[in-house]
Amino acid sequence: MEYNFKEIEAKWQRYWAQNHTFKAVEKESQPKYYVLDMFPYPSGAGLHVGHPLGYIASDIYSRYKRLCGYNVLHPMGYDAFGLPAEQYAIQTGQHPEVTTNANITRYRSQLDRIGFSYDWDREVRTCDPAYYKWTQWAFLKMFNSWFNPETQKAEPIENLIAKFKAEGKWDGLSEKEQSDLLMQYRIAYQGETAVNWCPALGTVLANDEVKEGYSVRGGFPVEQKKMTQWQLRVSAYAERLLADMEELDWTDSLKDMQRNWIGRSKGCEMVFKVQNEDKEYDVTIFTTRADTVFGVTFMVLAPESDWVEKLTSREQKAAVEEYLAMAKKKTERERAQGKKVTGVFSGSYATNPLTGEKVPVWISEYVLSGYGTGAIMAVPAHDSRDYAFAKTFNLPIIPLIEGCDVSEQSFDAKDGIMCNSGFLTGMSVKEAIPAAIKYVEEHGLGRGKVNYRLRDAIFSRQRYWGEPFPIYYKDGIPMPVDEKDLPVTLPEVDQFKPTETGEPPLARAKDWTYKGYPLEKSTMPGFAGSSAYYLRYMDPKNSDGLVSASADAYWRNVDLYIGGTEHATGHLIYSRFWNKFLYDLGYVCEKEPFKKLINQGMIQGRSNFVYRIIGTNRFVSVGLKDKYETTEIHVDVNIVHNDRLDMEAFRNWMPDFKNAEFELENGEYICGWAIEKMSKSMFNVVNPDMICDNFGADTLRLYEMFLGPLEQSKPWDTKGIDGVNRFLKRVWRLFWDKDNFIVTDEKASPAELKSLHKLIAKVQEDTENFSFNTTVAAFMIAMNELSELDCHKREILEPFIIMLSIYCPHVCEELYQALGHQESITYAKFPEYVEAYTVENNCTYAVSFNGKTRFTVELAKSMSKEEVEATVRGMEQTAKYLEGVSIQKVIVVPGKIVNIVVK
């Protein structure tokens, strides 16, 4: 029999589906293991060969854990709400649901071909009302909760009302006043804030959806705008999000990204009294450098600060208004990039609370309204931004650290001895900071404060294709929809774009009301549906709750999560927040959702080029291109093999090239190449379906892992795939010679056992460490050895394919069945490693100088007894040769295979 991967793969994919081989059922007697992929947004372009990389890795690990006796939960679903389907709907009128479902069908068929061991009975789709019911439910819980700073926990809003009642702050308020009061405390709340407004998309965006002033989706410019929006009080959880990261098994770089994003900084708030004409105001600033207060020479307000209006004097009004108008027009990007220092004097003066000195109050866009209090004390001598401002507007600079030179630049380091600083003079900076804060607190001038960069998440989007809010407005007061009436399903609309008056698309829906009152017209953002999906997989069909207590208690949280690093400051923060909130309310039993996280690298494309002589239809091979003036043209990688162009296919590729002529090297047209992003426009997209057709899913899986370390980005190059394909064919030939099944029950030789057990040790160790590329290499080495030994023994081959089945499940199932097994290889046991075959002759020699161990020498197990003895003699000679060196002791180290010769 030939290795017919097409038949084999179709057969076993059918078998797994029919037998529900990968169905996960809670079993108290068996330890659980939860392996999760970041579920995909089903885009119209379908999967390319880079997308399944992480899925293959997680599938290998899932299959490995099953063989090791774990009850594995390995689900898959779709993050199905999102902008592209909606943009398409606006252009074509096609309902996003139709597009989305078609894309999901395509994704599913592509995924199925790769042979994943998903439990598809647990599939979720975020756009399914039965699913988003629980997204809305969680929102209602957040609406009806507040964050108690004393307990650092979310608690029911009733607790807060009771507290207000006890304090006499509640009774007597109107319904509207009560609503407004609670709104300041709810975890999900409505509030006015500066938001990222994207005019092209017609919606607001969260901070992580904006990069360098452009929307991540679509790349449209984003501007700052003050709007009333639904928000989630993520910032309340800043400290816990930071602290609980310690115990997570994530990479340091990813943890750093989150730490950066949360941006904890310890400092203090200080009150400056500001005199504007006849009125005095208390303006609070935030600083991390309380020690530098003696060097304050001016104050600065953010242009959006509420203080601006109050602190602008009559003479300066015109100038300030002009400045504000100018600042408003700029996008965030222009502000950050414009290195030019701008600002305007407000006309009022502040009093330094420590020195009593009067300093001018300025307004400048270098101060951000969203951080701290939107107002700063400026210390030009020790802050480079204040320094630049002071130099531009000719404001005084007072140095506060002994010996520092501030004639050319500020001295920003937190280092040195204070001077010109009253009671702080003589202290080091490190002593002065707490001393200054202590002084400020004792004199009632302010207080120590920790500030976070993390802002609350803007939660409304002025779009159609998202979860509707379970909120309606009774006389303008937002009210929660009753829990029993969930889900609030998306209404039909005739068009998907905003209304002519700029209202969200839901304003087009007829009778978009609840109990006769209008419903909220915004929808929830993309991260709403993806924040708790891992919980829903535990109990996907439950209609009484997001997840039952028993299912949650069994599966707990995700043991291994694999996905891209692009979610570091979005999804991975929101999910952690969402989980902590549900934890506080007692709905889940773990405070962190994802224990271990691996970020797979990106697979880039390898583009090919042809070179056309300018003004002709003549193409020259890459080696000859320098002789002519040529233009480089991308050519479809699918008509190029090993950089050799299929000239006939090229002529048929595009009408322009129909009459192409070629100038060849050695009778072949060699293409140039480059590594670029995999995309349609570069003609370098490789479709996994094509690989499955030509080589099979087992080869694809093996090759993706063989390509290089999982976390690393690497280019896809189809030409290397022959190597792993050959490997599988050769494995097949260990079992089959033409039509004869040649496996015997003969006893294995020591050499064969050694080869097998070396492999078992390696597969086990490398798989545990997610080093899949070296595992594949180990399989190849073992196969080469077994071929060499002409080994066709069941005792060796059966464990071999059980291990290989985690990579290449289809072909291994087929061979396993040929060995006479009735059950799927999924239920086999991972073979046990016997040490005896790898420790023989392993020795370590420790060599000492004057009694102190200086180096060790380890000898390979492959050495014979004679070789070992000869090497030891060599060592002794080395010891004699080097003065004062002697071999002190000899230690046998099991498992070591190092082979050193010391000259």
Next chain:
RNA sequence: GCGGGCGUGUUGAAAUUGGUAGACAAGCCAGACUUAGGAUCUGGUGCCUACGGCGUAUGGGUUCGAGUCCCUUCGCCCGCACCA
């Protein structure tokens, strides 16, 4: 600017964590079998002025020993970016 990471053949990479650098593949060269090959098998393949010598971006250091540790310089990638 700040933070994290990286630099090894023609290419993807490996190196048991300080111990024979280039495993395993791809490509290339030669040979075998073939009507044929994008099939199969065998051998070779870091570089050089080749019985020797040199080689892990660069220059230095620690060490009996450095791809691995420390410092210098150069280059690349990722994240954040006026966060007071």
